Amino acid sequence: FYAQKIMTAALFFLGGAGVLVIIGNPALFFVTLILGALGLCIPNREVNQALKKRREALYVEMAFTLDRLAVLMQAGLAFQQALVELSRAPGKGIFLSGLRQAVTEISLGSSVPEALEVMRDALPQEAELDKFVERARKGGPMSDALVSQAELMRRRVENRLLAKGLRSTLMITTVGGAFILPALALEVVGPPLVLAMRIFQF
Numbered sequence: 001f002y003a004q005k006i007m008t009a010a011l012f013f014l015g016g017a018g019v020l021v022i023i024g025n026p027a028l029f030f031v032t033l034i035l036g037a038l039g040l041c042i043p044n045r046e047v048n049q050a051l052k053k054r055r056e057a058l059y060v061e062m063a064f065t066l067d068r069l070a071v072l073m074q075a076g077l078a079f080q081q082a083l084v085e086l087s088r089a090p091g092k093g094i095f096l097s098g099l100r101q102a103v104t105e106i107s108l109g110s111s112v113p114e115a116l117e118v119m120r121d122a123l124p125q126e127a128e129l130d131k132f133v134e135r136a137r138k139g140g141p142m143s144d145a146l147v148s149q150a151e152l153m154r155r156r157v158e159n160r161l162l163a164k165g166l167r168s169t170l171m172i173t174t175v176g177g178a179f180i181l182p183a184l185a186l187e188v189v190g191p192p193l194v195l196a197m198r199i200f201q202f
Contacts, residue, residue, distance in 0.1 A: 004043045012039030054094065055124040061093040062128055063153035070146035079142060080112055098123050113137040128153060 016032035068089070072082035087103040089096065098119040105115035116133045123129060131149065135142050 001043060001047065005040050008039035008042050009036045010039070012036050051124060055126055058094045058124055058126055059128060059153065060157055061095040062126075062132070063150055063157050065093070065095055066132065066146045066150035066153070070143040070150070073143040073146075079136060079139075080106065083112075094123060 013032050013036035016035035020026065020028055020032060065086070069082050069086050072085050073079060077085060083099060083106075084103050087096070087100045101122060102112075102115040102119040105118050106112060110118070113133075113136065116136050120129060120133050128149065132146075135145055
């Protein structure tokens with residue numbers, strides 16, 4: 001990561017220096033420094049975007065997985081047994097992978113809270129994940145709380161998707177209107193203009 005930061009900073013700096021050599025104006029040397037600093041920050045932005053996508057993926061998967069864990073517990077399984085059963089389910093999601101890691105830690109002798117702490121450290125920071133781990137640490141009946149948590153998270157996911165859909169629709173409408181309205185104006189105003197030009201020619 002740091003090697004990439006240095007490389008991008010050097011490339012931006014050298015690119016700016018090359019432009020200055022072509023222009024022949026050394027007074028603009030500060031521009032190359034600004035470009036170098038910009039190149040230094042670009043890898044940070046890429047990492048932040050990757051973290052954001054990973055956090056969103058974790059949230060969405062938890063929204064559709066926690067109630068499955070609750071159903072297993074409502075069927076009579078203890079929390080640890082439900083974890084083991086859920087970890088055997090097919091899928092390669094971030095949350096399921098974390099649960100499998102926790103089950104592996106438990107099989108190696110760790111307690112459930114310790115295993116879940118290891119899982120939390122391996123996953124992106126997420127408030128809903130913290131709630132899940134804290135509930136498991138306290139013990140007691142969890143199924144109803146997990147169902148409520150999953151329902152609330154799914155509602156938030158649906159609201160986000162709806163908001164994104166509305167934004168996309170608005171953008172499409174705006175862009176479409178920018179092209180359609182001039183065409184409609186030409187279609188409406190064009191014939192009278194052509195007729196007027198013919199009249200004035202005569």
